Amino acid sequence: MSSPEFKNPVVKWIDHRLPVFSFMHHELHEYPTPRNLSYLWNLGSLAGLALVTMIVTGIILAMHYTPHVDHAFESVERIMRDVNHGWLIRYIHMNGASFFFIVVYIHIFRGLYYGSYKAPRELLWILGVLILLLMMATAFMGYVLPWGQMSFWGATVITNLFSAIPWVGDSIVVWLWGGFSVDNPTLSRFFALHYLMPFMIVGVVILHIIALHRFGSNNPLGIDVSGKQDTIPFHPYYTSKDLFGAMVFLTIFASAIFFYPNFLGHPDNYIPANPLQTPAHIVPEWYFLPFYAILRAIPDKLGGVLFMFGAIAVLFILPWLDRSPVRSGRFRPLFKLFFWVLLADCVLLGYLGGKPAEGIYVTLSRLATAYYFIHFLVILPLLSVVEKTRPLPQSISMPVTGAGMSAAPAAKRGKADV
Amino acid sequence: MFKRVSQIICAGGIAVLASMGGMAPAMAAGAGGDIVEHDWTFDGPFGFFDKASLQRGFQVYREVCASCHGLEYIAFRNFSDLGYSEAEIKAIAAEYDVTDGPNEEGEMFTRAAIPADRVPSPYANENAARAFNGGAYPPDLSLITKARPNGANYLYSLLVGYKDAPQGKEVPDGMYYNTAYSGNLIAMPQPLYGDDIELAGDGDTSIEALAEDLVAFLAWAAEPEMESRKRTGIAVMLFLFVMCFVSYGSMRYIWADIKKK
Numbered sequence A: 001m002s003s004p005e006f007k008n009p010v011v012k013w014i015d016h017r018l019p020v021f022s023f024m025h026h027e028l029h030e031y032p033t034p035r036n037l038s039y040l041w042n043l044g045s046l047a048g049l050a051l052v053t054m055i056v057t058g059i060i061l062a063m064h065y066t067p068h069v070d071h072a073f074e075s076v077e078r079i080m081r082d083v084n085h086g087w088l089i090r091y092i093h094m095n096g097a098s099f100f101f102i103v104v105y106i107h108i109f110r111g112l113y114y115g116s117y118k119a120p121r122e123l124l125w126i127l128g129v130l131i132l133l134l135m136m137a138t139a140f141m142g143y144v145l146p147w148g149q150m151s152f153w154g155a156t157v158i159t160n161l162f163s164a165i166p167w168v169g170d171s172i173v174v175w176l177w178g179g180f181s182v183d184n185p186t187l188s189r190f191f192a193l194h195y196l197m198p199f200m201i202v203g204v205v206i207l208h209i210i211a212l213h214r215f216g217s218n219n220p221l222g223i224d225v226s227g228k229q230d231t232i233p234f235h236p237y238y239t240s241k242d243l244f245g246a247m248v249f250l251t252i253f254a255s256a257i258f259f260y261p262n263f264l265g266h267p268d269n270y271i272p273a274n275p276l277q278t279p280a281h282i283v284p285e286w287y288f289l290p291f292y293a294i295l296r297a298i299p300d301k302l303g304g305v306l307f308m309f310g311a312i313a314v315l316f317i318l319p320w321l322d323r324s325p326v327r328s329g330r331f332r333p334l335f336k337l338f339f340w341v342l343l344a345d346c347v348l349l350g351y352l353g354g355k356p357a358e359g360i361y362v363t364l365s366r367l368a369t370a371y372y373f374i375h376f377l378v379i380l381p382l383l384s385v386v387e388k389t390r391p392l393p394q395s396i397s398m399p400v401t402g403a404g405m406s407a408a409p410a411a412k413r414g415k416a417d418v
Numbered sequence B: 001m002f003k004r005v006s007q008i009i010c011a012g013g014i015a016v017l018a019s020m021g022g023m024a025p026a027m028a029a030g031a032g033g034d035i036v037e038h039d040w041t042f043d044g045p046f047g048f049f050d051k052a053s054l055q056r057g058f059q060v061y062r063e064v065c066a067s068c069h070g071l072e073y074i075a076f077r078n079f080s081d082l083g084y085s086e087a088e089i090k091a092i093a094a095e096y097d098v099t100d101g102p103n104e105e106g107e108m109f110t111r112a113a114i115p116a117d118r119v120p121s122p123y124a125n126e127n128a129a130r131a132f133n134g135g136a137y138p139p140d141l142s143l144i145t146k147a148r149p150n151g152a153n154y155l156y157s158l159l160v161g162y163k164d165a166p167q168g169k170e171v172p173d174g175m176y177y178n179t180a181y182s183g184n185l186i187a188m189p190q191p192l193y194g195d196d197i198e199l200a201g202d203g204d205t206s207i208e209a210l211a212e213d214l215v216a217f218l219a220w221a222a223e224p225e226m227e228s229r230k231r232t233g234i235a236v237m238l239f240l241f242v243m244c245f246v247s248y249g250s251m252r253y254i255w256a257d258i259k260k261k
């Protein structure tokens, strides 16, 4: 790669000693990107936008927030009522968490469909799953901070899960709480960690991007880039496309913030935490519901916890479960079918996680949980062996091969180009 | 190209409209009782508060609910939102006593409230509130419409929901039958009957009208920022719609040479 010629003498002087400008040029400007990425490839930059938004609004909130059980709820109300545009900052942060998860979940399913986890991108994928775990921990602790009823009882239920660990479980829970129940020490440490973890996420995101730039983006065809004719420079092509995606995202995000800011939240969290009064139904935020359903599907506490974490653990080993050499679901008729079943299964789990654990809901949760694990542990390894994949195109710029792919090549190309 | 632009704008528009209009009522069904769905001026992206109604609602709160329920997050100065002048707010505040201090002798003292004070709560603490209400706790009302599912409709239904208990339903002492309350037995005696209040400006004093004004007032108390939030929202949405068009256009322009190959 040739070093760019910088015209500005100051830039040139700095770049000679500290090549940040060359670095940015390579990674954000000339960075060769497959020419056929679809809009699903916008979600990565949107996740970055969401992360920055959360950090900026979070730091402003922290300037006004008081992490003490007697003042936390009131300090959030003061932010809402007395801090200039505090309601805006807080609603962006509160809904931003949800939109961050929406974006990241779509991003993950994109990867699942197009086989983006396969060699040579295994570590890239694993770093992504790690980001998801950190996000979950961050969001869980953040939700505790306003110290409403759901904050308190959600924290109580989830921290109590650790008591399922044999022998040392109870001591671990007391250690986590810093006392004998969720109380002031718990709140202050959650605040400290909630402030810390987003910056850990930033660190992992940087590694994620370094790994990405090693081999470049996967693409809807799932085949490797075969030469210059298959790629275009990141700037201005994908910068302009990412900008458009960001505007569409912000439009939808803004409609939630300004018109229905509490739609995704739970009304009980506007009741101050009361350790003496358990809410009728304790439900986590929507983005945890599939995992909550898995937790409750297993009749044994320890088992539930193991399966819940197992649901993420299988994602870590996914690159070694799906051994098919073909990446993209486009050329894997059976895989494609099971992909959609898995997506439906996850939505069903999310629905069940919001229902009381009784009657038919329990049975359905068990079936859906079983299917989730069967998909990863049985169906994918089996498909790698038995599935007859469709012929792959020769290259990205010539996406059509002879056999079986004759349907309207022009239309296909038009689509792949956008 | 124009076909694609219109497709994308339509898709975006539908998503936004769905989030603006269609989704909120899906949260209906309150805490298990019968909920009347009512039209409110403050519903939807163009919602607003009717100041006269808020003032009437405040009067009802003050004359009926304030003896049992606090409004702790509202300061008197906030009443400028209801259309009161500074002098009127000073006068309203002066009708309340608050505890202040310690003074130079180290003693707490009572003084008339000023606009910067919060509305004083009727009880010193939760235990005192429970002691006065047979063990039940009348919650603070400053967040009540946000703290219940379908809050405004629920509150309205609760206020007009006192009925004679059906045959065979046991109503214990100190409990009252209410069709909106979950489980139908509430420890709050019927607060509104209608026609027992005299409203400024000859307002309608039927129980429904009183309840409506009161709900509007409490919806304001829970979300005093709502009007400016929605108004800002409209401007932001218009700006973002334009930005969607502009960024889409520039993307197409930049990509034009790629498409030709």
Ligand code: HEM
Residues within 6 Å of the ligand: A051, A054, A055, A056, A057, A058, A059, A060, A061, A062, A065, A076, A090, A093, A094, A097, A100, A135, A138, A139, A140, A142, A143, A144, A145, A146, A194, A195, A197, A198, A199, A201, A265, A269
């Ligand atoms: C990964 C990024 C982040 C996520 C997913 C996240 C998530 C959340 C969530 C779900 C809440 C509860 C919102 C509510 O219901 O009120 C919250 C609250 C809060 N967060 Fe974050 N957060 C992030 C980053 C940050 C950062 C960097 C800070 C900086 C200190 C921060 C400071 C706060 C504060 C002070 C609150 C309490 C105020 C409130 O509840 O509105 N957050 N966060």
